[in-house]
Amino acid sequence: MPVNLPELNPASLTPIKGVRLGWAESNIKKLNRKDLLVIEIADNSSVSGVFTQNRFCAAPVTLCKKHLAAVKNNQVASIKALVINTGNANAGTGEQGMLDAITTCQHLAENMDIPVESILPFSTGVILEHLPINKILAGLPLAVANLKNNNWADAATTIMTTDVAPKAYSTQVKIGREQVTITGISKGAGMIHPNMATMLGYVATDANITQSLLDEITKEVADLSFNCISVDGDTSTNDSFIVIATGKSNAPAITSREDAGFKEVFNALLETSQYLAKAIIRDGEGATKFITVNVNGALSIEEAKTIGFSIGKSPLVKTAMFASDPNLGRVLAAIGYASRECKSLEDLDTSLLELYFGDTLVAEKGGRAASYKEKVGQAIMNKAEIDITVELHRGNESATIWTCDFSYDYVKINAEYRT
């Protein structure tokens, strides 16, 4: 079961003016389950995305980038629809995969009477199998017929693969007297170590944000949310994170960082994205612990993040967490070898650093803290939520990453599931 992930209450999700969602059961991998989602976006919305850097990126990822470029080059006015299928990733599928992604967009374009370049396609599920394109084409009209503005909870369920629970979040902020709403959904449980973004994340707001500013915000928010999580260190071929700003609220447009409401909307987008990213970790394959790693006092954010992930990806740390074992040694070893991936850490002075489990100092001066009692560490490890903090005392930069433990069930799930 997911670690402290509250059950999704559909009533908690506020619709976004200018966004409608429709799903279908198109039998892509299993019968009688929602597996195809269409998201309709109002004219002249700003839409930004960040995508996996996996060189084996899926055909739909390549097509998404092409269609977003078409907006930038004024070939089409704006992105008008997203189409997402689960059950099949359309990755490692060669030229046929690209044809299938284009065909999907073409049929949806005809059905919705919009330009094909105004559609962003996404796929998630099994790699290396060709899309069952006829099933998807048959499902598209059903999904379009089903478009509603309050379908967010069903949308979150539709995009699940090995996820145990749907993931969605809503929040609101005021710009002056005007309310702005932000609602998002995400999916993912394994093959999670995003490079640009996670498996799939979609966040929409009715705020009015110019395209160029939304592009900046999307990258920054991704770096502080979906790019800070790891289940297993494997970067998916299909990671995509999309932010939609429809501009349908009555709040004034935000065209620069100095404009009224920028900070509030940025923070609300970040809050939503962090909730959704952390929800993926809470529902990580086989997860029994939710682990937050804070790294402070680094010379650069890269240093802090590398150490965070060095701890968060270590199979030895993750199996110790599964066993509720306050194993300082494995954490220190993982800090020590982080220099493999970040050259500037080669002169890390380990005698200066402090390691905390929760609020308890557990290691300093290159060894165990004299004040540390293992009983205290054990009590902290017994909890389902564990905070690890590293104070490097060499600079002023920080990073936080979120990860989960490594359990028998992780092996079981991945020895049995064919991605």
Next chain:
Amino acid sequence: MPVNLPELNPASLTPIKGVRLGWAESNIKKLNRKDLLVIEIADNSSVSGVFTQNRFCAAPVTLCKKHLAAVKNNQVASIKALVINTGNANAGTGEQGMLDAITTCQHLAENMDIPVESILPFSTGVILEHLPINKILAGLPLAVANLKNNNWADAATTIMTTDVAPKAYSTQVKIGREQVTITGISKGAGMIHPNMATMLGYVATDANITQSLLDEITKEVADLSFNCISVDGDTSTNDSFIVIATGKSNAPAITSREDAGFKEVFNALLETSQYLAKAIIRDGEGATKFITVNVNGALSIEEAKTIGFSIGKSPLVKTAMFASDPNLGRVLAAIGYASRECKSLEDLDTSLLELYFGDTLVAEKGGRAASYKEKVGQAIMNKAEIDITVELHRGNESATIWTCDFSYDYVKINAEYRT
């Protein structure tokens, strides 16, 4: 049980003239087991070492580097003894740890009547616990009294921690009419992803090799053996690899790469080191498969090695191997995200690469090979030894890495064992 690791036959290990080994049972962690080893080395031998790059490197590693430097600076004539304890790594032990390592060397120096700087100390086992120094000091005279030239098999057993089986190897080559012998031992099963060398590896030869040439050879051999293996991607705090050349054979001295016998001795040292490195993988924690990843056609060795380890470290690939699942998709995804750790791979053209399981082409042109039958892939995966080959078709460099699968037992061993 280790994967295809032949049971060690003590008679297969040829003594090295100029090397004697003695062990003791000093109750460091467990009663009634060999846990302390002294290796005596003849005067004027060449001794070279490479060590972990973990910033939390253990006190003995720091002291080893200092004493090797003392030889270089002519403060002492040569290295005369190694002392190795298991059961405790003396890592993350701060200033006390350094004092304990020095005290160990001092007592051995007095007992053997040699300079303290001519001793290299090594520790392996639990991290963050202080050495039980009195037990070690009591054991040293017993180990010295026990020095014999045919104790190699017992030495291999003495240095084990979570290893299931001892690891040792012998080979001989001729230089002209003169026989040269090489014998080595290694240990390690978890926290294995060497950066300079593995947990512990010791190789000795009676060839006569100058110090400066042996330094070069040691680095090159380590890069092609112990630096090509990964069990779990965790780099230990104590990795050390030592090559000893006593010069006691009758073969002529080797002072340069052009000298008679250089090639033969280099290849024999490499053969020995690769056997010992692969033995660590065969005995990897929970291992049921021995996996060889060959990467050819890269622009650089770094590219080839990064892709090899990207496949070899992926928990998704390793759990699929455990399940004997010919999961091409996970292998392709791991190739695709290797650019995270090697910038030059950012322009990798995945449509050019070919992937082979054994001799069978399984993927090409960005997708599954048309000729590939899953039944064939399944038969290959069912074996205990699996070869994966990636042909990149972008350059002329190659690398081979060795790894094992990820099983329930890996989680079990590491959830229960306090390193």
